[in-house]
Amino acid sequence: MSTFAIRLEVDDDATVPDSFLQEGAAALREDAATKIDEKNTPAAIGKRTMSPIKIETFRATTNAVRGKTSPLTESSPGEISFFSGNPAVEITRGFLHLYRNNETSKDVKSREVCLLAVPATMSCRDLLQFTAALLPLVELVRIIRDESPNQYMALYRFKDEEAAKKFKKTFNGKRFNSFEDKYCQLAFVSRVEAIKSSKGASRPIKGLTELPKCPVCLERLDESVNTVLTVLCNHSFHSSCLEQWKDTTCPVCRYSQSPEPLSDNKCSQCDAIEDIWICLICGYIGCGRYLRAHAREHYETTNHTFSMQLGTGRVWDYTGDNYVHRLIQNKGDGKLVEVEGHEVMEEKVDSLTLEYTHLLTSQLESQRHYFEEKMARMEKESLDQFSTIEKKSKEQCERFECQIADHEKEKRVQEKKINQLAGKLSKCTEQLEEEKELNKCLRENQRIWQEKCQHLESVRVQREAVQTREVEELREQVRDLMFYMETQKTIEEAPEETRQELQEGTIVVGEGSEAAKSTIGKKKPKGKRK
Template identity: 55%
Template sequence: MTELPNCPVCLERMEESVAGILTILCNHSFHVDCLHQWFDTSCPVCRYCQTPEEVADNRCMKCGSHESLWICLICGNIGCGRYVGLHAYRHFQETQHTYAMELGNNKVWDYIGDNYVHRLVQNKSDGKLVQVDEGGNPVRDEKVDSLNLEYTYLLTNQLESQRLYFEEKMNEVERTILEKVHVLEEEKMNLTKECSHFHAELELANKEKQQSEKKCVQLQSRMKKILTDLQEEREMNKSLQRNQDEWKHRETEDLREQLRDVMFYNAEGGHVILGASGTLQPKHTRRKKQR
């Protein structure tokens, strides 16, 4: 934890949250109230003169001009301003001494930042840098205050008009959203009705499906039975066909043998008749009976 420095005047710790802190040109820091009680223009520690007064014999060290004189806070060189002879600015270009104070009003100019940096302290309320006078009181500029008031009034009017504009836009968006919500609710009701109708149809279809599955199972069992019977019939037909073929073959062989016998007897000159037993018998001619 960093230890806070002490004020050289009151010897108390310098906390920004309690009191304002002012750092002067010689880089020594004090409480604003403590430095206000120091009536001398020099530093309470090193006696460095903070506000050299403009006297009659002050002049620019280059051109001798008495107008718009600036003193270098580093080496004490006095030069004229940029609107006279520009010797103070040329001194900065040659030596890079950044800070110069205008004689007479004690305003300090920063050549690098190109702005005034004299007596700026941090405001405890908003943390901004403000200008203070020799007594440590904030310097108020009536012109700046009027501009600030005018700017505040203009900004307030603009913000009010913007508020009304965006409120109107929000109302339009809200109305549009409500209309869309109403339409979506109607669509939701219609979809709910359709969904209920589809559920009823689905239940009916499930019942029909169950009935169809039962019928399908019955038909499959009947088909299996029919296929089994068909297979048996086919086997029986094949068996009968084989038996018939065998019987035809045997009958054909018998007829062929009988035909050979008939042809044999005819060749011998005899006659063959079919007896009661179905066998062929030879028959004598009439000529032999007459004998």
Template identity: 50%
Template sequence: MFKNEPNLKSTDDNTGSDDYNSNLKGTKNQVVRFFSGNPAVETVEGFLHLYKEVFDSSDLLPSSHMISIICIPATFCLQDLLQFLRPISNDLELIRIVKPASPNEYMALLKFRSLDSAHEFYKTFNDTPFNSIEPDICHLVFVAKIECISSENGGGKAIPNAVELPVCAVCLEKMDESVEGILTILCNHSFHAPCMAQCEDTTCPVCRYIQTPMPVAGNKCIQCSIHEDLWICLICGEVGCGRYANGHAYGHFKETAHTYAMQLGSNRVWDYVGENYVHRLVLNKMDGKLVEVDNRGNEVIDPSTLLHQEEKIESLSLEYAYLLTSQLESQREYFEKKMMYLEDQKCKELEEAEIQCEKVKMECTEKNNIIANFNKDKMALEKKCALLNTKTTKLQAELSEEREMNKCLRENQLVWQAKVTNLESKLLEKENEIKELQDQLRDIMFYLEAKDRLKETKDISQEEIAQGQISLQTEEPHGVTGSSSGGGGRRNRKKK
């Protein structure tokens, strides 16, 4: 299924589960980087390209004999995995361990002898815990096909219809996948699955490489949180990224003057002052002295210059001790200054907080006094409001009474207006009658007065009286002025 070729590229078509998408954070276009093999001998690495097929029915499972167990924790060793797969060990044809790029986990590819057994395994173990103690969940995905292509010429071509059966290194028997399940561990060595289940060692029986990835510490840069090109300060232990990443380790050196930093993984030590590696000087486990080693970690010994090297190493040891002491002293001074600065800053902050607290207490007291005054005013206003409500009720009652009285007065006014109109009409009639009577009385008085005057007048004859005229003065209602002009029924009684 897999070929031991460098720069392996795999194209996986998985269906039947969406849980794997949550484990692909940080990947692009559903691509997962993986590797397998012993780094000291041979390493196979590449990318898993994942595609997803959509089915019309959720109950319909893909027709594939291969299933992948993704995100197996590194604490779950190979024996635990085989114990987990023991109920379906007779249905397994092939098992392969693959490590993705993410730390502390690995994957297992399973090939079943029949399609029904693959579907039964998926329905039974998908989204179930590996055991009743740990919370890790078993996530399964179907693998439609696996294509292994090298980066150079498209992969090696096998001989048609010719397959060489490998030999199990435990029982020295031929491994035929049609007879018994084959297990390929992380170093690409294959064995019978029952043979590996009986081994208690966690390393490969051939190359002694680990069978499953070992759990590692999740180291990352403190500032940018990347996991690549990490350096740890040998003075304070801060982890930062190298210059070819974001340069936070070099920034830490500029800030604190810590000279030495060790690269995680390769254990190489860099001197920022001398701008060179100093990791070749290491301590001997026997006497604790510094020794020189080569690139592979082997001690370099020259018999002719052994004494000179010992003296040189001792001087280097003293120099290294002096450098370390000076670094620790500078580190102590740096942290003392930092602590004094922080102490002064905290004292200032504490004083400001106390002043602010006093201000808040005074404001709180003022607010409480204002609230007490407001409560007193509120009680007084409530009393006034109650009195005003009482007065309003009385005024409303009086208003209703006044309205009733006004209504009655209006009705009486209409009646009296009618009576006054009748009296005015009658008074007008009486005035007319009085006027007529006054006219009549005036005529009578005039007649009587004229008669009396005529009786007193003796010089006027009857003819003159008959021809005379009478004139009246309107200005003097009680006086009468007459003139005789001849002719007429009434005569003037004065004539000369």
């Protein structure tokens, strides 16, 4: 972010405004300018006309009754704590210069902010109402009016740097009101000074660049605020101002800005189409010294002295390092001067014709020798290149033949390996087929034996079931037999009366399962005694 400096160049007969002197401008101008000789000053400044400059200063409202400055925050709603009647007005004559600092920095330390172009339709009160939101942070407002029509400049001084940054962030690029199409343009101000014209006020300041004015809107041309466009005639305008200019000429000098038709001529080396020069000896076309200087390189190589610029017809002498078109020698001092018109003495023309013819003949002869030497040199270089290429080609062919032989040998070895692997592969394939057949037979036998095993298993299970059933029946019979024997023994050991009762008694058997009935039926005959 760049800062700006405001310098008021005051006429020698006018007085320096007190508001500028109170800010220490006297100390600033001592190191910014040196005194100019008064004898030479009128000649330099007499061409300029000093214009009136009006400076209006608005300070914080002072309460005369209490004898102190009222805080801006204590003002009533809708009121502005600045003078709206008669401000401190100073009138002088001079010029107002606006400079921009060439050095930029991210952190700007300045308490002053300048409104570059305020529309004249806005009164001072309107401007204060526009910035009323941050007026409590303002120390003073200075309105500066110069010869610029329909606009003026406003300078705000704040209590601290943070307030100035906040003011710029809030109002920069903001529209003044809904009726105006102008926007607020703010810039930080690092110094404000007033210097007399005789003290060197018009001299440039080191490290600062003065901003010119746009010829259309008369506002300052600042690239950081608006886009600046420079046309072919070196006049600068705001891009928005130049868009409103419907003509193709410059608004100042009426120079045509439309592109001229270009010829087919271009530099033989870099194909440039600007600043083209043609050799008057051999017709070689090259670019000028302000591009890549191929025309001068042609002169240094061929010693062709004269070259003509296409489009202007001017002839340049490289030996004398000057223009030689339409030149005659002055009789007084013998210097070469350019003829203003086309009327030249006939004898002078004849002498120039003879001189040019002789010069052309000598140059053509030197050109013939030059091209003969160049052809011989190119032929020798071609033969050398051909022999070198031939030698390299032979070496490459021998190397390629060796590589081909090695590759053939390796190819045979690989083919032999492939044949061996193919034989092994066929044997492995046959073995695989045999293994597949054997595996098939084994699987069939396995299936048959599995069926036999299943059949035998089922037979074994059936036999085990039959054997189990028979074993159970035998156990029942053994149990019945043991019961019968124990009963017989018990009866034999019993008394006679008991045996008689048993013989005459009856045994009643209850209903049970069929198996139990069958068992009792079988046992009963065995237990019956006769």
